[in-house]
Amino acid sequence: xxxxxxVLQVVWVKGQSMTPYLNEGYEKTHTNSDVxxxxxxxxxxxxxxxxxxxxxxxxxxxxxxSPANPAHVAVKRxxxxxxxxxxxxxxxxxxxxxVPFNHVWLEGDADDPRKSLDSNSYGxxxxxxxxxxxxxxxxxxxxxxxxxDWEKGVFDSADPDHKHGEDYRKNVRxxxxxxxxxxERPVFE
Amino acid sequence: xxxxxxxxxFLRYAFRTASPKGFAKLTLDTLGIFCAAVWTWEHVFTxxxxxxxxxxxTFNVRGDGMLxxxxxxxxxxxxxxxxxxFYHPSFLGVHGAKRVLxxxxxxxxxxxxxxxxxxxxxxxxxxxxxxxxxxxxxxGHVYLVGxxxxxxxxxxxFGPVPLGLVNGKVVARIWPLSxxxxxxxxxxxTSLEEVKSA
Numbered sequence: 001x002x003x004x005x006x007v008l009q010v011v012w013v014k015g016q017s018m019t020p021y022l023n024e025g026y027e028k029t030h031t032n033s034d035v036x037x038x039x040x041x042x043x044x045x046x047x048x049x050x051x052x053x054x055x056x057x058x059x060x061x062x063x064x065x066s067p068a069n070p071a072h073v074a075v076k077r078x079x080x081x082x083x084x085x086x087x088x089x090x091x092x093x094x095x096x097x098x099v100p101f102n103h104v105w106l107e108g109d110a111d112d113p114r115k116s117l118d119s120n121s122y123g124x125x126x127x128x129x130x131x132x133x134x135x136x137x138x139x140x141x142x143x144x145x146x147x148x149d150w151e152k153g154v155f156d157s158a159d160p161d162h163k164h165g166e167d168y169r170k171n172v173r174x175x176x177x178x179x180x181x182x183x184e185r186p187v188f189e
Numbered sequence: 190x191x192x193x194x195x196x197x198x199f200l201r202y203a204f205r206t207a208s209p210k211g212f213a214k215l216t217l218d219t220l221g222i223f224c225a226a227v228w229t230w231e232h233v234f235t236x237x238x239x240x241x242x243x244x245x246x247t248f249n250v251r252g253d254g255m256l257x258x259x260x261x262x263x264x265x266x267x268x269x270x271x272x273x274x275f276y277h278p279s280f281l282g283v284h285g286a287k288r289v290l291x292x293x294x295x296x297x298x299x300x301x302x303x304x305x306x307x308x309x310x311x312x313x314x315x316x317x318x319x320x321x322x323x324x325x326x327x328x329g330h331v332y333l334v335g336x337x338x339x340x341x342x343x344x345x346x347f348g349p350v351p352l353g354l355v356n357g358k359v360v361a362r363i364w365p366l367s368x369x370x371x372x373x374x375x376x377x378x379t380s381l382e383e384v385k386s387a
Contacts, residue, residue, distance in 0.1 A: 065353025070263040128276035
């Protein structure tokens with residue numbers, strides 16, 4: 001119990017919102033469910049840095065309690081960090097949104113915005129809702145997930161022939177204006 | 190003369206009986222107890238000192254011990270009028286305790302931040318005026334308000350809170366002992382008998 005809540009957890013990913021990154025063949029079978037290893041250890045560094053800070057970078061795949069339905073744990077990719085300006089996709093009410101302090105912009109990898117229920121429907125998500133970070137896929141084929149590949153436009157380090165295009169999801173990255181606003185930690189009390 | 194070693198007899202006993210196997214067993218037991226304690230703390234109950242003026246008449250500004258039931262994690266079995274504990278949406282690692290005013294789908298009046306009045310208070314400053322309006326709490330969210338209206342930052346400031354951030358229900362005050370009591374749900378509908386007797 002303790003281990004699965006604080007160190008590592010195995011999660012079954014259902015649905016098509018992360019296709020083709022996870023659940024690759026979803027269009028064909030509709031029964032795919034990748035098994036993902038999730039690291040629940042939240043802090044960047046070890047006890048010598050006591051500041052409570054969760055390391056989040058653009059491109060990380062995280063698990064979080066869905067704001068729309070607390071019984072559901074969702075898996076999405078971090079698109080924008082606090083201070084970024086996002087040009088939002090279709091269901092969102094405003095054209096652009098600045099991500100507030102301690103919030104992130106999460107989106108699915110699906111090309112079609114209707115296939116993913118993400119920040120475009122419920123807005124920026126509080127970092128306090130995030131539970132863990134996906135570090136590897138266990139099934140159907142084992143592979144490590146490397147968040148740094150996102151900025152480079154590489155689909156996967158094990159994908160030399162660029163199956164998913166030369167610059168994977170460049171259009172999504174182009175919608176993000178990095179650090180449009182510089183935030184300082186707001187005062188508390 | 191030699192120096193007196195504290196706990197000499199205990200230490201002698203410990204060294205005499207020490208063995209790698211016994212050491213391993215001790216480590217394992219300690220680890221087990223630690224994990225069990227953490228599990229209880231996170232799933233059964235938590236005791237925490239109150240801090241901040243936002244719940245003032247119910248909890249003191251500083252140093253009231255609150256007993257928090259963790260069975261209501263993620264808002265299971267929460268109803269209007271309960272005091273819940275939640276992760277603060279805009280500060281990581283900070284908890285808040287507030288009273289539930291609206292459940293998903295309820296209509297509530299979103300008063301202006303830190304206003305003293307309830308229900309459509311209008312603030313006039315300079316040229317324009319700002320009006321509080323009615324909002325519907327979105328699915329999966331709760332509307333939380335502190336008991337001390339002008340000194341509370343709550344859903345009036347940061348909007349409805351996702352139920353996923355709720356991590357418990359404050360059930361009792363246990364410290365100081367002289368003021369020990371259950372936390373009452375003050376937002377229950379009254380019956381005619383109660384009104385008559387009052």
